[in-house]
Amino acid sequence: MAAEPPSTAPAACLETIQLEHVPPTYSVNVAVFRDVENAEFLQQQLLSRNTEFEYAFIDATSIISRLQLLSAVYKAITVHSGGNMKTPNIHSEIVWSLSPNNNISEAYRRYGITPTSQHIIVVKILLSPSSFSSPTPTNPQTPSPSTIQSHLLTHVRGRPCPFSDAVLSSFTDWPKVRKYYKLNGVGWLERMKDDEALRRRESEMLVLGSMALRGL
Amino acid sequence: MTTLLSTDHRPPSSAPQPSTPFTPAPPPILTHSPSASTLITQGAEARLYKTTYLLPHLPCALKYRPPKPWRHPILDARLTRQRILAEARILAKCRREGVRVPAVYAVDEGGGWLAMEWVPGAAVRAGLNAHLATGGERDESDAALVSVLRRVAAAVGGLHSVGVVHGDLTTSNMMLAPTPNHQGEEGAGLEGVIVIIDFGLASQSASDEDRAVDLYVLERAFASTHPRAEALFTRVLEAEYGGAFRGAPVVLRKLEEVRLRGRKRSMLG
Incomplete structure (x- = not known):
């Protein structure tokens, strides 16, 4: 089995992030898994609306950086707190927020987990009880970062990795990213071949802009 | 016509701040x-x-x-x-x-x-003021000055070439962003990449008239804030902007027309 025994690195698996300009009741929890063997099973849990698997499962090959992913999370949280969600929950809203266009099912296909996904990023938003959290009948006790971590380690058959730019950039499928965010026609970016770091940074800025202006 | 952000965007901390009677509630x-x-x-x-x-x-x-x-x-x-x-x-x-x-x-x-x-660095206006603080009229012998004016003209040319007019071009709305090579270097007051900011009055337009008015507004703003470099700026602008894109020479011809009559096309509006 590819799943590491939890004793090796249990603490490093899930990163909890408090984003700026977001109500303190929201906490963002992110985990990264490489060489996932049961992507099909995980996607199936989403499709069957299994409430125990209310996560954003993201295909890491469409992601270039922490900033890109956290931007999508931020957008999903603002939409959620404003009560303007267009998809079933805050986690599907994250996947859609990665897209530069309004096609929701295309966003799931492009940025969400697929049966063939190898490396995935998992995001779980926790709403602290002080807010108007809706009661979940199947899961009476409020989940915490530690219960999420053990749940993920039990059900995701892959190797946990840190949620870092170094790890994320090793997964990035650039031809795919360039296609999804329409970076192929951008001549000045293509001519930037001699400075890979600068090119990545400039690409990231264009990606953030496309996400921010989705459908606007 | 309102000016959105007419003051320097990044006033140096030593500059006297206008004392505000109250701080507006944050958004x-x-x-x-x-x-x-x-x-x-x-x-x-x-x-x-x-x-x-x-x-x-x-x-x-x-x-x-x-x-x-x-x-x-x-x-x-x-x-x-x-x-x-x-x-x-x-x-x-x-x-x-x-x-x-x-x-x-x-x-x-x-x-x-x-x-x-966030664009780091100082506004072009501040850099120019510091540079022009001493001496009289400036000409082509001031290489650092010519260089920054060229970059300003090229930046405006680049903006116009993609079909955008700014609507409020001033040297306060252009930043001198440090490049990795010049970061932290003292005396590099006019070095840096020109980053145009504050597009609150900008519009998408490729009309020669709009572009010429944009240049005219910049020229007028320049003349009032940096009169010592006014003539030099006009010469550099005409040389550098003219090569920025295909339609630029037509815009410069239009600019001469606008100079004679002012920003408004007719006296009715």
Whole structure:
């Protein structure tokens, strides 16, 4: 089995992030898994609306950086707190927020987990009880970062990795990213071949802009 | 015509700040912020804050258009929405086309705000003032000055070549962003990449008239803030802008017309 025994690195698996300009009741929890063997099973849990698997499962090959992913999370949280969600929950809203266009099912296909996904990023938003959290009948006790971590380690058959730019950039499928965010026609970016770091940074800025202006 | 952010965007901390009778309430978006946000400047229509985006180490500029109590609420919401969107779209377009402007991080057209990349460095105006503080009239022998004026003209040419006119070109609305090579170097007061900012009055237009008016406004602003370099600027502008894109010589011819009659096309408007 590819799943590491939890004793090796249990603490490093899930990163909890408090984003700026977001109500303190929201906490963002992110985990990264490489060489996932049961992507099909995980996607199936989403499709069957299994409430125990209310996560954003993201295909890491469409992601270039922490900033890109956290931007999508931020957008999903603002939409959620404003009560303007267009998809079933805050986690599907994250996947859609990665897209530069309004096609929701295309966003799931492009940025969400697929049966063939190898490396995935998992995001779980926790709403602290002080807010108007809706009661979940199947899961009476409020989940915490530690219960999420053990749940993920039990059900995701892959190797946990840190949620870092170094790890994320090793997964990035650039031809795919360039296609999804329409970076192929951008001549000045293509001519930037001699400075890979600068090119990545400039690409990231264009990606953030496309996400921010989705459908606007 | 209103000027959104007419003061220097990044006044040096030593400069005397106009004492404000009260600090306006921050926009709702900034109330949850764990790290401090600072009000950088306030214009007639918008306020600019320096704050952070997503994480404490990433600075950003937040432009906020507060509700205008004197306008009908529905009209106000619509105008704010349209203006925030127009600015965000233009910034994204420029960035995609390779014109150096702040990148867009996030937009909330309903909340009336726009989060952008924070551009470090000083405004061109401040750099020029420091450089021109001594001596008299400047000419082509001042290489550092010619170089920065060339970059200014090329930046405006780049902007116009992608079909955007700024609407409020001044040396305060252009930043000298440090490049990796010149970061922290003292005496490099006019070094840096020109980044055009504040697109609050910008529009998408490829008309020679609009472009010429843009140049005229810059020329007038330049003449009043940096009179010692006025003649030099005109010469550099004509040389450098003319080569920036195919239609530029026509715009320069139009500029001569605009100089004779002023910014407005007719006396009726």
